[in-house]
Amino acid sequence: MSETKKYSLAEVKAHNDNNSSWVVINNNVYDVTPFLNEHPGGEEVLLEQAGRDASDPFEDVGHSSDARELMAKYKIGELVESERKQVKEKIPDWSSGNETATTDSTLKSWVIPIILAIIATIVYRFYFLS
Template identity: 40%
Template sequence: MASDRKLFNFEEVEKHDKTKDCWLIISGKVYDVTSFMDDHPGGDEVLLSATRKDATNDFEDVGHSDSARETMKEYCIGEIDESTVPAKRTHIPPQQPNYNHDKTPEFIIKILQFLVPLLILGLAFVVRHYTKKE
């Protein structure tokens, strides 16, 4: 990388997230791909979806050719200050302790949660009473 390449912080790079002004972070480098938007084989939507984050995984998951990797060099404008890139957020789905698979109304579920243990207890009492040896 030439010595005239700049070190960018994440806040500066994430501002460039439009078709007419698009920068990407890939493998620690910053790429201004604005002039490549119309030529990208996957379309400009693919590039736009990779903005405002570290797009390294997005880039690597596609399996770009050696030719594509070579072409990238002409769009590189600097490096990212890794200390300014936010930690990756992991999606944690909301907890659903009593997921209602069959869409039974909630009040019926509550009644059954109350009655079933009572019915089991009552059944145990009846069985014990009638099987009791005298």
Template identity: 45%
Template sequence: MSDSKQFTRKEISSRNSKNDAVVIIDNQVYDLTPFLDDHPGGHEVLLNVVGKDASEDFEDVGHSIDAKELMKKYLIGQIVAEERIEIKKKTFTWDDKSSPSTDTENSSFINTWKFPVLMGLLMTLLYTYLFA
């Protein structure tokens, strides 16, 4: 995609009318002029963000895979390399290494296999002592 057209954020900021409705989503530039009236979420939400970076607004709605496929049709280029921002993704995965409850060397005693084993042993001893 390095040969796609490059835009600066300043260039996009003036393309903010319904006759020239351009938005930035995740460093990609979309011309939504022909899509305004077809957008299932209505043209008003789009007109609020034209000329701007709508990455967060787009993500907040939780657009479907179909919507993400459809947006490719309106892609006209991307933001110049020096003005790109880190893409924030809200998706959660179970193998997220920052999760506090992963069973690693650093996790607390209560999360390791030793805790339930010790509890089981204690309960067995207690049961034997009380009822045998």
């Protein structure tokens, strides 16, 4: 088994035209030169991103799982450890802090008025109906 090759952003940057086009997507390095003509999104968009980190534009397009499988064919290595960044794949994260906070405040906005209504009913019955 061969070890995964590591590249720096500077090395990737040198491959930025149609003779040699490399892109970085989610910390992986791809040589998309043979794919330029075949890319369903056109070669223009790939050439625009050639030599750079194209993770955000790639994710913004919302590529299919087929596209993600196809990528493996063009992977030549990974970004060096020191230049890696956090991967933001567009998959909803239900366990994120924000979601919990929203659920929490929704719960409070229901529970508090209901408790107040119950107290008001008890007070009303106690004072006015006795």
